[in-house]
Amino acid sequence: MCGITGGWIFEEKHSLDVRMKSALYAMRLRGPDDSGYERLPAGRGTVVMGHTRLSVIDLSAGGHQPMHSSCGRYAMVFNGEIYNYLELRSELRGLGATFKSESDSEVLLAAWAQWGSACLKRLVGMFAFAIFDRNEKRLTCVRDGFGIKPLLFAYGDDGFVFGSEIGAIKALRAQKIELDWQRAYDYLVHGDYDNGHRSFLSGVSHVLPGHLVSLDTATGELTEQLRWWQPEIAQHDIGYREATEIVRKKFLNSVRVHLRSDVAIGAALSGGLDSSAVVCAMRHLEPDLTIKTFSFIARDNPLSEEVWVDQINTFIGAEAHKVLVQPEDLARDLDDMIKAQGEPFGSTSIYAQYRVFEAAKAQGVTVTLDGQGADEMLAGYSGYPGQRLHSLLDKKDWRGAISFIDSWAKWPGRSRMAACKRLAGELTSGNLYRQLRRLNGSQFNPAWLNAGPLLDNGIQIGFDAQQHADEQPGRRVAAALRNALTEKGLPSLLRHADRNSMRFSVESRVPFLTQDLAEFLLSLPEEYLISDGGETKHIFRAAMRGIVPDAVLDRRDKIGFATPEKDWLLPITETMRGWLKEDIGLPFLNRLKILREFDAVMEGRSPLTSQIWRWVNFYRWHYHVIAN
Known part of the structure; x- marks a missing residue:
C-alpha cells in the first residue's frame, strides 16, 4: 500500500x-x-x-x-x-x-x-x-x-x-x-x-x-x-442450494488470499453482518491466528452496536479494542481529518472510522480487513425495494409484488407506504421525478444560495433527471447494485476508508470486493439476494451458517455505521460559527443566511440535518486546500 x-x-x-x-x-x-x-x-x-x-x-x-x-x-x-x-x-x-x-x-x-x-x-x-x-x-x-x-x-x-x-x-x-x-x-x-x-x-x-x-x-x-471491466448482470439460472455453496466457497477463498501479509493483520468490526462475517471467516480459516478487532462504540446511545461486537469477539476469541469518542475529540481532530480526506465528505461517521484506524495503528497493526462493499453486492441496506418491485412488475407478477410489499413492510423501520414511495421513485423520471423530490422536501435553490453567480458561470442548478441504472427488464436490482458498486454509492465509502486508513499508514482490505464474487452475485436470480420475505443478503446469510453465529445471521435490524452526530457537534457550536462567519470569497454563498439557519438548528429551533456538517466541512476544506 x-x-x-x-x-x-x-x-x-x-x-x-x-x-x-x-x-x-x-x-x-x-x-x-x-x-x-x-x-x-x-x-x-x-x-x-x-x-x-x-x-x-x-x-x-x-x-x-x-x-x-x-x-x-x-x-x-x-x-x-x-x-x-x-x-x-x-x-x-x-x-x-x-x-x-x-x-x-x-x-x-x-x-x-x-x-x-x-x-x-x-x-x-x-x-x-x-x-x-x-x-x-x-x-x-x-x-x-x-x-x-x-x-x-x-x-x-x-x-x-x-x-x-x-x-x-x-x-x-x-x-x-x-x-x-x-x-x-x-x-x-x-x-x-x-x-x-x-x-x-x-x-x-x-x-x-x-x-x-x-x-x-x-x-x-x-x-x-x-x-476495462464492468460486471455483467444477465441472470444465470442456478439452484439456490448450489449457489449458496458457491458463494460460501468464493467468499472464504477471497478472505484466505486477503490474509496474505508479511505484517500484522487485524479487522475493523462494526457488529453488523458484513464485518462479523469477515472476522468469523478469518477464524474459520486460521484457527490459531491472533485476531485484533477495532470497533467504534457509541456507548449509552441507542445507536450502540456494542452487544453485537462483544458477541462476535467472544465467539472468535479476538483481542478486542474499543474506540470511545468524546465531543471534544472531534474538535481536536476535525481539521486533520478534513485535510486527510482531501475532498469534502458526507457525515461525522467518517470520524468514527478515522479513530478506528488510529487505534489499529496504536496497536501495531498495519493491515485490516473490512466488510465494505457487501451491501452493494448483496442488496443490503433496505433491500432495494423499488427495484425489486419494478422487476416483478416487468414480469407481470402483480400478486408477487403485492406479497413482497406486505412481507418487506414487516421488518423494522419499513412500511407499505415506504415501499410504494420507492417504487414511485423507480418508475418516474424527468419533470415528474423532480416534482416528487420537491414534494418530499428536497430543495435545489435554498435561501442561503445565491443562484445568480452560478447561472452566470454555466453551473447547472436543480435536480438531476432520474437516471435508471440500466434498462434490463426483470434485472432492476442487479442493475442498481452494479451502479452502486462502480458509479454512485460505494466509491465515496471507499474514498473515506482509503484516506482514513492511510492517514495512519494502515492498509484497509475489503475481501467482498473481488471481480469474481461480484460477477457471480450479480448474475443470481434477484430473489436470492432480497428474498420474497423481504430478507436482505438472503443467500449470504445462508452461506455463512456454521461460520457466523445464528443470532447475527438472523438479525432483523440494521443500524449501520452510525454516530451520535448532534452530541458531537453541539459542544463546538461557537467554533463552527466562527468558521462560517469567514468570507471565503464565493459569491454564490450567502453568509448571513447560512449563519441564521445554523443558529436556528444549534439553538433547537430547527431540526439537525446533514446540511450543517456540509457547510462546516466545505468551509474548512476550502480553507486548507483552496485558500492555502
Whole structure:
C-alpha cells in the first residue's frame, strides 16, 4: 500500500525535482517506509514517476519503486495489493519470466509485460498504477474495478500529472488550483460527491473505477477514459442450494488470499453482518491466528452496536479494542481529518472510522480487513425495494409484488407506504421525478444560495433527471447494485476508508470486493439476494451458517455505521460559527443566511440535518486546500 505520483511534464530539471519532492512529501503517510522518483526522457517533455511505500509484502528493498521490467521496456509505480500474486508468479515463471524479489509489484509488472492490459481481468486485488512503455512512448494510468485505490489526474498546457491524493496533484501542477463550482453546488445542496470523474478541483479528474487513461507522449494526445471491466448482470439460472455453496466457497477463498501479509493483520468490526462475517471467516480459516478487532462504540446511545461486537469477539476469541469518542475529540481532530480526506465528505461517521484506524495503528497493526462493499453486492441496506418491485412488475407478477410489499413492510423501520414511495421513485423520471423530490422536501435553490453567480458561470442548478441504472427488464436490482458498486454509492465509502486508513499508514482490505464474487452475485436470480420475505443478503446469510453465529445471521435490524452526530457537534457550536462567519470569497454563498439557519438548528429551533456538517466541512476544506 503506497502513494504514487508523476506525469509528463515540461519543466527544467531543478524545478521538476522540487515539485516531485513536494508531491512525495504530501503523500508521506501513505508510504512511510521508502520513497523515490525517477525522470525518463519522453518526447518534448519528461516522464517522471514517484512512489512512497508502505511495506506489506516483501519488506526488503526488492520492492522499491519506480520498478523496471527485466526487459527494460516498462517502468511502473504501483499502489495496492495483488492478492493472487503467488499463483500469477507461478504461471508467469512457466512462460519464462524471472523474478528478483518476492513482491506482488514485480508480479504485476511482469504480468503487464506478458499480457498488456489483458492482465487486468486476471488480477485479484486493489490497485492504482502508472506504467510507462518506452517502446510505444505511452504512459498509462489504471484503477481497479471498484476504485478501492484512488487515482487522480490533470491534463493541460503544462502537461499531464497524476497522483494518489489531491496534495500531490497540487504540488505538481503549474496552474493555480481553483474550485470546481459545479461539484461544490452538487455537494452543498444535494450532498452528492464521488459519483463521477469530477473532483472538487477544476480540471482535476478521478480515474473512474474499472477504467484506464493513456497518454501518447510522442503526440501529447490523451485518450478518453476507457472501461476495462464492468460486471455483467444477465441472470444465470442456478439452484439456490448450489449457489449458496458457491458463494460460501468464493467468499472464504477471497478472505484466505486477503490474509496474505508479511505484517500484522487485524479487522475493523462494526457488529453488523458484513464485518462479523469477515472476522468469523478469518477464524474459520486460521484457527490459531491472533485476531485484533477495532470497533467504534457509541456507548449509552441507542445507536450502540456494542452487544453485537462483544458477541462476535467472544465467539472468535479476538483481542478486542474499543474506540470511545468524546465531543471534544472531534474538535481536536476535525481539521486533520478534513485535510486527510482531501475532498469534502458526507457525515461525522467518517470520524468514527478515522479513530478506528488510529487505534489499529496504536496497536501495531498495519493491515485490516473490512466488510465494505457487501451491501452493494448483496442488496443490503433496505433491500432495494423499488427495484425489486419494478422487476416483478416487468414480469407481470402483480400478486408477487403485492406479497413482497406486505412481507418487506414487516421488518423494522419499513412500511407499505415506504415501499410504494420507492417504487414511485423507480418508475418516474424527468419533470415528474423532480416534482416528487420537491414534494418530499428536497430543495435545489435554498435561501442561503445565491443562484445568480452560478447561472452566470454555466453551473447547472436543480435536480438531476432520474437516471435508471440500466434498462434490463426483470434485472432492476442487479442493475442498481452494479451502479452502486462502480458509479454512485460505494466509491465515496471507499474514498473515506482509503484516506482514513492511510492517514495512519494502515492498509484497509475489503475481501467482498473481488471481480469474481461480484460477477457471480450479480448474475443470481434477484430473489436470492432480497428474498420474497423481504430478507436482505438472503443467500449470504445462508452461506455463512456454521461460520457466523445464528443470532447475527438472523438479525432483523440494521443500524449501520452510525454516530451520535448532534452530541458531537453541539459542544463546538461557537467554533463552527466562527468558521462560517469567514468570507471565503464565493459569491454564490450567502453568509448571513447560512449563519441564521445554523443558529436556528444549534439553538433547537430547527431540526439537525446533514446540511450543517456540509457547510462546516466545505468551509474548512476550502480553507486548507483552496485558500492555502
